[in-house]
Amino acid sequence: MKLKFTKMHGAGNDFVVFNGCDQDINLTTAQFRFIADRRFGIGADQILIVEKTEKAGIDFRYRIFNADGGEVEQCGNGARAFARYVTDFKMTSHNPIRVETKAGIIELFIENNGTVTVNMGKPEFAHARIPFDANGLKGTPTGDDTVWPLFLDNESVSQEIDISVVSMGNPHAVQVVRNIDEAPVASQGPLIENHKRFPNRVNAGFMEIENRHSIRLRVFERGAGETLACGTGACAAAVAGIRRGLLDSPVTVKARGGILEIAWNGYGHDVMMTGPAVIVFNGEIDL
Ligand SMILES: N[C@@H](CCC[C@H](N)C(=O)O)C(=O)O
Numbered sequence: 001m002k003l004k005f006t007k008m009h010g011a012g013n014d015f016v017v018f019n020g021c022d023q024d025i026n027l028t029t030a031q032f033r034f035i036a037d038r039r040f041g042i043g044a045d046q047i048l049i050v051e052k053t054e055k056a057g058i059d060f061r062y063r064i065f066n067a068d069g070g071e072v073e074q075c076g077n078g079a080r081a082f083a084r085y086v087t088d089f090k091m092t093s094h095n096p097i098r099v100e101t102k103a104g105i106i107e108l109f110i111e112n113n114g115t116v117t118v119n120m121g122k123p124e125f126a127h128a129r130i131p132f133d134a135n136g137l138k139g140t141p142t143g144d145d146t147v148w149p150l151f152l153d154n155e156s157v158s159q160e161i162d163i164s165v166v167s168m169g170n171p172h173a174v175q176v177v178r179n180i181d182e183a184p185v186a187s188q189g190p191l192i193e194n195h196k197r198f199p200n201r202v203n204a205g206f207m208e209i210e211n212r213h214s215i216r217l218r219v220f221e222r223g224a225g226e227t228l229a230c231g232t233g234a235c236a237a238a239v240a241g242i243r244r245g246l247l248d249s250p251v252t253v254k255a256r257g258g259i260l261e262i263a264w265n266g267y268g269h270d271v272m273m274t275g276p277a278v279i280v281f282n283g284e285i286d287l
Helices: 029-036 076-088 185-193 231-243
Strands: 002-010 013-019 046-051 060-066 097-101 104-110 116-119 140-142 145-153 158-167 171-176 203-211 214-221 225-227 251-255 258-264 271-275 278-286
Touching (some): 145 185
Parallel strands (some): 060 097, 214 251
Antiparallel strands (some): 002 013, 104 116, 203 214, 251 258
16 A cells, blocks of 8 residues: 655654545554654654545544554644745644644644644643552642652662643643753653553653743653654643743744744633644655
C-alpha cells in the first residue's frame, strides 16, 4: 500500500501528516512505529491524520498518534501543523479553522506573519479528568494550585519531586527546576511518564523560570520521549506557573526547538498558544 505524506514540524516537534480525506488510512501500531522510526522509517514524534467530519460548523477531524503508536487526545504543535497543512494545500479557505480532536473542538487562526494561534480551550485540574491519583498524598497549597509530591524510585533514582498536574486535553506533570540544561529529563522522564499515580501515563515537563513572563522548558513526552518542543506542555507549564503565582500572562516559552507564546487569563478562560508550523517536504511511503 502506497501512502502520500507530508513531513512537518512546529518548533522542532516533528510530524508525518497523512491526508485521510482522499486516501484510506488504517494503520496498525507496528506501522505507526515504523513510520515514526528515525532510522528505518520517515522519523517523527507524532503522526497526524486529517479526516473529514460530518459535524456541522466543523471543518475537519484530526487524529494524533505518538511515535509508540498510541492514539492520544491532543497535540498543540500538531494543531498548528494541521492548520498550515489544510491551508497550504488549499483544503479550506476558512480562517479561523475549527477542528475536532479526541479532546474536543479547537479553533485555529492563521496569522498574517504565517504563525498559527490556537485556542487550546480551558485547562482541567480535576484529578479524575487528568487522571491523577492523589490518594494518601499531602499536597502543598501554592497560589491557586496545589503542588503534589511524587516519589520516583528505581535502581538509579530515589527521589521525591514536587509537581503541578494539569490536563490540556492530555495529561501533564510540571516541575520547576533551577537550570534547564542540567534538568534530569532523561533519568526522571520515563519514571514520571509511567508513574502509577498516572493511570493513562503522563507528559513530564521541566521548567526554568527566567522572569514572570518567560520560561525555558523541556518536556519528556508520553509515547515519544524528549521532543524539541511540546505545545500542550508549554500551555501546561505556563498555566501551572501562573496558578502558583510564579508567572504572569503572557508567557514566552523557550523550548529547545523554538519559541511559543502562551496567554491565559486565569480560571474559566481559554489558553491561547501562538507559534510556527513548517512544511519540510512531501513524499510517498510503501507500507
Ligand atoms: N507534542 C505534542 C503532544 C503530543 C501528545 C503527547 N505526547 C501525549 O501523549 O499526550 C504537543 O505539541 O502538544
